Amino acid sequence: MNKQWMRSEGQKWVEDKIITNDQLELIVERYPETKDSRKVTGILPVLASILIGLGILSFIASNWGEIPPLARLSLLMVVMLAFYAGGERYLKTGNETFGTSLNLLGIISFGASIILLGQTFHLNAVDARLFVFWSLPAVYFLFRDRQKLYYFLLAVLTLGGQLYSLNEFQSFSYLLFTIFLISSGSFVFLYPRSLESWLFTIGLSLQAMMFIIAEDINFLWFFLFGFALFTAGLWSLKQVFKQPFNRLGTLIGFGFAYGLYFLLTNEFSSDFELPNPYAFLSVWIVILALSIIKKRKDSLYLHAWDLLIFIPLFYLENIAVPLFVGIVYLIVMFIYSGSKLAEGYRNENPSQINFGIVLFLLVCLMGYFNLAWAFMPKSLFFLIGGILLFILNAFLQRKKKQVLKNGGPHHA
Structure with a gap:
């Protein structure tokens, strides 16, 4: 309920002597303002302040050469302190x-x-030290006010700074990574929120990817990171980390299977370089053992199939032709996505069913693309492909409605 609107409307009732001022206050206090209402009414002030701030900063930047150095420093300090002072003033009056x-x-x-x-x-x-200093105020305000906007800004600064370091200096900033890991991770740990946990998981994955690129490490190690992320979700004591780690780790493993199938079945394997098998498989065995131990501990024997996507089948290229390995990957993806979909139907879990449907349709799309692209007329290719996907999606969605008709999800 919007209290400001209620007071405005209620004042008309007071003027018409329908109620008194005291009665109006009692009515307003009876309906507390909801967070959703504050979110909706707060969008325009945020956008307005951002546009005004950007206008001021762009004006300063465009006239920068004509301003004396001492005046530049004074002007920048005044603008920055004015924003902070105004922010604190409005926070004290309750306008968060x-x-x-x-x-x-x-x-x-x-x-x-x-x-x-x-x-x-x-x-x-x-180096990217600029972004290190820039992110520190965001960390301070994040833990002081616990507003998600500071979390978004911190993620942008740390990830943007890491990307800047990679592009400009071809190096990975360990300081930025430490700030991101400790501040973002500890915030989600202390104040569990679903959206922030997903942002943390995505950010952590992007940091790992940029580290692999900056250090010129074989990119298949990122596949191992996905497996480690999935396993961390199994062992996580905090529920807020379980689904993001599990889902994103699965998507990384599935994405590699998807890409490797395309490469190996289209004669792109000539430049395909495998990581050192002794180091890679040693780490993989440790992660696999941790996954199996946790599943055994939780009596999830029937769910062991979800480790199938994390088997490093690409090493089969050393003993088999690439086309065969690619077909094996296609079969694995069909089995995996079909099992994920069947599990969602069995658990009557809409989120899991949707996830399974997306994976299954992606596999069908890639299989159809590889099979029909070379010999089918392109107009007919797109027409038939679209019709087939539409029919398949309609069938799966209908099955989903039938499964969920009698009670909805039984599991979180």
């Missing part, structure tokens, strides 16, 4: 949305100030 948006602009102007001052004094960056 507007106060948070101004503090966000304070953080943004802090980073912009460092960049502009660096240009003024001709300072050359040799």
Whole structure:
């Protein structure tokens, strides 16, 4: 309920002598303002403050060369402190949305100030240290106010800084990774929220990917990271980490199977380099053992099939032709996605069913693409493919409705 709207409307009732002011206050207090209402009404102030802040910063940047150095420093300090002061003022009056948006602009102007001052004094960056300092205010405000907007900004700064380091210096910033891991991870651990846990999992995966690229490590090690992420989800004591780790780890494993099937069945395997089998398989065996131990501990013997996607079948290329290995990957993906779908139907879990449907349709799409692209007219190829996918999706969705008709999900 929007209290401001109630007071505005209620004042008309007071003027018409339907109720008194005291009665109006009692009515307003009876209906507390909901979070959803505050979210909706707070969107415009956030957008307005961001646009105003960006306008100020862009104006300063466009006229930067005409401003004396001392005046530049003073101007940047005034703008930044004005944002922070305004943010704190609105927070004290209870306007969290507007106060948070101004503090966000304070953080943004802090980073912009460092960049502009660096240009003024001709300072050359040799690493991503700028983003390390830039992310520290976001960490402070995140743990002080626990607002998700600070979490988003922290993720953008740490991941953006890592990408900047990779592009400009071909290096991986361990400081940025440490800040991301400790601050983002501990925040989700202390204050469990679904959206933030997904952002943390995605961010962690992107950090791992950039590390592998920066250190010029064989990219198939990222497949092993996906398996480790999946296993970490099995062992996680915090429920908020279980689904993101499990789902994203599965998608990484499935994505590799998807890509390897395409490469191995289309004669792209000539440049295909495998990681050192002794190191890779040693780590893989350890992760596999941890997965099996946890499944045995939780009596999940029938769910062991979900480890199928994490078998490093690409090593079969050493003893078999690439086409055969690719077909094996296609069979594995069909079995895996079909089993995931069947498990969702069995558990009457809509989320699991949807996940299984997406995986199954992706496998069908890739199989059809590889089979029909070479010899079928392209117009007919797209027409038949679209019709087949539409029919298959309709059948699976109908099956889903039938399964969920009598009671919905029985498992979380």
